[in-house]
Amino acid sequence: MSRLIIVSNRVAPISEGGPAAGGLAVGVYDALKETGGMWFGWSGDVLSSGQPQIAVEERGPVTFATIGLLRRDYDQYYRGFSNATLWPAFHYRADLVQYDRHDFEGYRRVNAWLAQQLVPLLRDDDVIWVHDYHLIPFAQALRAAGVHNRIGFFLHIPFPASQVLLAVPPHRELVEALCSFDLLGFQTKPDLRAFCDYIVNEAGGSVERLDDGLTRIDAFGQTLRAGDYPIGVYPDEIAELAKAGERGKPVRTLKATLHGRKVIMSVDRLDYSKGLVERFRAFERLLDQAPSQRNRVSFVQIAPPTRADLHAYQDIRLRLEAESGRINGRFAELDWTPIWYIHRQYERAVLAALFRASHVGYVTPLRDGMNLVAKEYVSAQDPDDPGVLVLSCFAGAAQELTGALIVNPFDTDGMADALAVALAMPVAERQARHRDMLAQLRQNNVSVWRDRFMRDLSRVGKREAGASAAAGVVPMPLAD
Numbered sequence: 001m002s003r004l005i006i007v008s009n010r011v012a013p014i015s016e017g018g019p020a021a022g023g024l025a026v027g028v029y030d031a032l033k034e035t036g037g038m039w040f041g042w043s044g045d046v047l048s049s050g051q052p053q054i055a056v057e058e059r060g061p062v063t064f065a066t067i068g069l070l071r072r073d074y075d076q077y078y079r080g081f082s083n084a085t086l087w088p089a090f091h092y093r094a095d096l097v098q099y100d101r102h103d104f105e106g107y108r109r110v111n112a113w114l115a116q117q118l119v120p121l122l123r124d125d126d127v128i129w130v131h132d133y134h135l136i137p138f139a140q141a142l143r144a145a146g147v148h149n150r151i152g153f154f155l156h157i158p159f160p161a162s163q164v165l166l167a168v169p170p171h172r173e174l175v176e177a178l179c180s181f182d183l184l185g186f187q188t189k190p191d192l193r194a195f196c197d198y199i200v201n202e203a204g205g206s207v208e209r210l211d212d213g214l215t216r217i218d219a220f221g222q223t224l225r226a227g228d229y230p231i232g233v234y235p236d237e238i239a240e241l242a243k244a245g246e247r248g249k250p251v252r253t254l255k256a257t258l259h260g261r262k263v264i265m266s267v268d269r270l271d272y273s274k275g276l277v278e279r280f281r282a283f284e285r286l287l288d289q290a291p292s293q294r295n296r297v298s299f300v301q302i303a304p305p306t307r308a309d310l311h312a313y314q315d316i317r318l319r320l321e322a323e324s325g326r327i328n329g330r331f332a333e334l335d336w337t338p339i340w341y342i343h344r345q346y347e348r349a350v351l352a353a354l355f356r357a358s359h360v361g362y363v364t365p366l367r368d369g370m371n372l373v374a375k376e377y378v379s380a381q382d383p384d385d386p387g388v389l390v391l392s393c394f395a396g397a398a399q400e401l402t403g404a405l406i407v408n409p410f411d412t413d414g415m416a417d418a419l420a421v422a423l424a425m426p427v428a429e430r431q432a433r434h435r436d437m438l439a440q441l442r443q444n445n446v447s448v449w450r451d452r453f454m455r456d457l458s459r460v461g462k463r464e465a466g467a468s469a470a471a472g473v474v475p476m477p478l479a480d
């Protein structure tokens, strides 16, 4: 069996069964343990000077290879082009795109440098799986270094409509670079369609739907395949964690403080794509329009800050602090705080238990590749007395979780109405919706996601020596 090489911006800090390990990290790590292989990426260290050195750690059949970044590389590759240009553009926030040509050069330089670090560690029959928007040029860089292995790519975030992608000045270079992979995986069909639309209408390429469900792409002198692979969770493990935490301190404290009131729960990284301001305002609208809900329900928003050194993230934090203060000032009473806004990270087990203790999961991103919180919320519920998921139509998860109350996060009244419906929903309807969603989550758990992608990647033909975009030679032959 070929070795699997996972390449991602950050290598997940896995301690087996440990609390920090998320479903994705565990899912990918499981695959590595099965096939044997390596996880390669940035260590998270930023060095002010010197020459970063790879640290290699063997844990059974899995090798972890990590390397630090120099400050300038971090600024241009990570803070700059990845998170100030690509992240907003891919989340349809062209208004927040900051583009600096030097950052793009840095992004390409770091991708090429990381690829060069990986090359000496590779074997001929390794299968390479690259993750996410930080590493779009990675396969192109490996091909330029003479690597002909199978290389797949999974994009965890949305792929934007062409008219939005055009706001990123080097859009063409990016899409051309993507075409150096053998298999591209997107979260949902709409993302795949957006990519195909760019290929046909902007790049002059062609797309063809194949019998095996994949799409064949011909563009920039390359032939590759693409498909949709909605990422999953391990629902039964999350349910176990949630059940185990039912009598734990966090849940007891929450219940004691609520005094029988209902609770609406949201958990997100503090990011402008998550729609927090709109969500706060819709909760305010609920209190405005349904005075009977006042002092009967609290909204808990857990949102640890991320990327705090970027201006757009400082801005969203200030806006949220202002909104929660304003709404609480307007409605709070001596014995009731409407919004609890908490800036911290919790262990997975605690989050799962809090999800189970809450009545409504309020997950309303303005755009999200998938949104695992929505899937974790459903997984954590008690099937006899489940909470209701209120879910944005712009989360990838909405394609699968049709038993949720699907809302448009730009429609404040619509969201307030959905909250009211969720809070009043009879138990039989809650059970039926939950049953449908749980069945879907079990059917497409994170192992299924990973195995589908690996199976499709193993089916594509290996690149022939000399076939590279740079050389502009033969398109890659694909085997069925």
Ligand code: ADQ
Binding pocket: 022, 023, 024, 156, 157, 231, 267, 268, 269, 302, 303, 304, 344, 345, 346, 347, 348, 351, 368, 369, 370, 371, 372, 373, 374, 376
């Ligand atoms: P994210 O944008 O990080 O992921 P999401 O899918 O919701 O978004 O995953 C967040 C993870 O972090 C969840 O597992 C959640 O439980 C955890 N988390 C969030 N807040 C936390 C807190 N306060 N304490 C502890 N844990 C917390 C990107 C894409 C998504 C895509 C995923 C996976 O943006 O669209 O679903 O990758 O592909």
